[in-house]
Amino acid sequence: MYIGIDLGTTNSAVAIWRDGKSELVPNALGEMLTPSAVSIDETGQTWVGRAALDRLATHPHQTVTSFKRMMGTEASVTLNKRDFSAEEMSAVILRSLADDVEAATGERPEGAVVTVPAYFNERQRRATRRAGEIAGLKIERLINEPTAAALAFGLTDRGDREPFLVFDLGGGTFDVSIVEMFDGIVEVRASAGDNRLGGDDFDQVMVKLARPMLENDEALETLPGDRRKALLQLAAQKTRCELSTKAEAPFSVTVDDTELTAMITTEQFEEAAASLVRRLRDPVIRSLRDSNIDVKSLSDVVLVGGATRMPVVRKALTRMFGRFPNSSVHPDHAVALGAAIQAGLLSGGEGLEEIRITDVAPFTLGIDVADRDAKGNYYTGIFSPIIDRNTPVPVSRVQTYGTMENGQREIRFGVYQGEARDVAHNVKLGELKVPVPARPAGEVFINVRFTYDTSGLLEVDVEVPASGLKRNLVIVDEDDKRSAKDMEKSRKALEALKVHPREEAENVALLARVERAYEGFTGFDREIIGRWIGDFNSALETQDRRTIADARAQLTEALDKLEEDEPL
Known part of the structure; x- marks a missing residue:
């Protein structure tokens, strides 16, 4: 059995393809999302997920979160005087998710499709594969998170779709992909992103905004640095989540039975987070530019990732695109569900034989x-x-x-x-x-x-x-x-x-045809045909399939019209 895993910065999830559909697998607590948190005490006992996150405030020196941001780097985390790599911490999460699947199905997964941010470079992708190997899982394929989300979104009705944009803002990373679906093909046209932008950064903005507003703030200074940081981080996450549905919410920290509270309004948070919101724009523009698609040509803007629940983000997107974004797919579940679809494709899952996915190179x-x-x-x-x-x-x-x-x-x-x-x-x-x-x-x-x-x-x-x-x-x-x-x-x-497009049969034939036309005409017609030859040669030199296909269609149409107008 192959499984699909969304290995997230804040939360992770696992899904399987069963009975013709993709479905999430709950963890031991019955929850569909497992916090990407690990805690290890001095005896070596390990807590994963919700249990580990609950220990963050009380045992911060034994607990770690957001380690996904360190994937592919030399950075490490220290728990009880022992250094761990981001791959090792990710492996703990992956193993826990595989255990959940085995508990639910009675079958140990033999392989997995794991999602990664579209803008992960090769080092980061290799690190993700290593994490899978450490966890005892054979990583059958890495799939970009927006691509997985597009699968989950697109297969809801199996219909063709004009290009749509997947806006994926998670806990630690931000991705944008432009996707098109037709004849059972899911084609990614372009991807862009920012691996240092996510909900964690909005939490830091919240801390910076709220802390000066707390009364008796000096009480925080009596705490060890790691515990103070953990308390503020957890308070920021809670406040940010509440502001997704309320106009104001309390930012509350308890120190020695004393509760320190500040009320934060949506307007205050939006103003404080303005610089982060501006950073969302560049990857969107880059993806549109690379795909040669105008924003008006997008059929939809699909939201993925828990951080897209923030009103500040949704307002910015509405202004950016001139329309309300689509939130019909569960933002926290879409990526795992899409990964399970890919896992089903690899294992020959029922009802998936007609689906094909094409992706793009994330970096030059x-x-x-x-x-x-x-x-x-x-x-x-x-x-x-x-x-x-x-x-x-x-x-x-x-x-x-x-x-x-x-x-x-x-x-x-x-x-x-x-x-x-x-x-x-x-x-x-x-x-x-x-x-x-x-x-x-x-x-x-x-x-x-x-x-x-x-x-x-x-x-x-x-x-x-x-x-x-x-x-x-x-x-x-x-x-x-x-x-x-x-x-x-x-x-x-x-x-x-490994054949230059110039040597491919259909292009060779078309070049021969247009050369014959050049020889057969004179004057202004010959001059026009010469320009056509130059334009088609320029398209061939780009070695870009889509550019060449468009140029071939235009040249064929022009030649057809020219020959139709010939006198009998």
């Missing part, structure tokens, strides 16, 4: 190059993109690079993921050295092809036409447990993509 992939300015000075470590972010995957793209020095015998480059021009600010995935013939600068070229799939497998193929030399580098999660047979199967599936 490329290499580092050197450049020379007008004075002849070299600048190294410059990022040269090969596969742009939000390109549909699987995908294969090629770029050509040349030598810069006379007699150069080697080209060395690193493989990076990110958006910064300086590769030092991007994530390095690997490195390759390629020998080249010693010739004058600029006379030797290499073709670098990147081929990337949804599992995170990246193949780098390098060819030196001058010498016939070929090199291949496979970059994959170091903890990927796929067998050599499965890995080879994945690589063969990618092999079919």
Whole structure:
């Protein structure tokens, strides 16, 4: 049995595909959401979920939350003088969720689909896989949280949908995805996000707003720092939740039987959180820009994540989009339900045979190059993109690079993921050295092809036409447990993509047709056809499937009309 897991910053959830539908599995307390909290005492006894969260105020030095934000970093948490990585803490949550499924179904899950923020980089995704392995779960696939939510939303009626936007604001991360559904295909057009923006940040704003308003605030200073922080954090969460349904709510902290209280209004909180609300705008704009979709063309704006309950967020979205967002899907349940749908797809679940999901590359992939300015000075470590972010995957793209020095015998480059021009600010995935013939600068070229799939497998193929030399580098999660047979199967599936669009049969045929038309006409008609050829060649050079398909359709239509108008 495969399960779907929403591994959240604040809360986590698990769901299964059963009897033709996706359903959540309750934990031992009968709750559908399990707080992403872990507490370990000096004897090694471990509490998970609600029990751990209840210990946060009383035993803050033994309890940890929000560790998802540390995934893929060197940061660790210390519980009882022992350091734990974010992967280890996440593994505790994952194991607990798997135990809940076994208790409910009598069957131990053999694998899982785990959701991650769309804007998680490769390090963070690898860390999530490691957490699954530590928990004893085989991670069959990582799926982006907005994609999972789109599945849950889109399968409510199985109908086709024009592009809609999934707005996913959780406890620690923020994601935006633009999704389209047609003929049983769920196509992600673009994703963007902010891995440092979520409900936790709004809680910090609440603390900063409320604390100066508390009477006898000095009583808090008598508490140890970790306990004071935990009390304020819990009070902020409670107040923020109450303000989702009330015009004002108390911010209350109890110190030595003394209750410190301040009343917070919705207006005060909105003003204090204005800078965070402004940060919600940039990922939305980026996703629209990358997908070439106008905001007026969106059929819906779907809310996901508990933090979207805040009126301050809903008001901002209503102003941003000029419409009320759609909250028909349970914001806390949608991601887990969608993950279970993906798990059902992998296991051949009943009623899912006609559904296919396409996703996009969350970050740009490329290499580092050197450049020379007008004075002849070299600048190294410059990022040269090969596969742009939000390109549909699987995908294969090629770029050509040349030598810069006379007699150069080697080209060395690193493989990076990110958006910064300086590769030092991007994530390095690997490195390759390629020998080249010693010739004058600029006379030797290499073709670098990147081929990337949804599992995170990246193949780098390098060819030196001058010498016939070929090199291949496979970059994959170091903890990927796929067998050599499965890995080879994945690589063969990618092999079919390693053809430049110019060489594909339908494009070759269309180019031949338009060239014949150019030869068959003269004057103004020939000039127009020449422009058509140039435009189609430009589209082919983008190596973008959607751009090429649109250009091919336009050129075919134009040629059809031209030939229809010919005299008999």
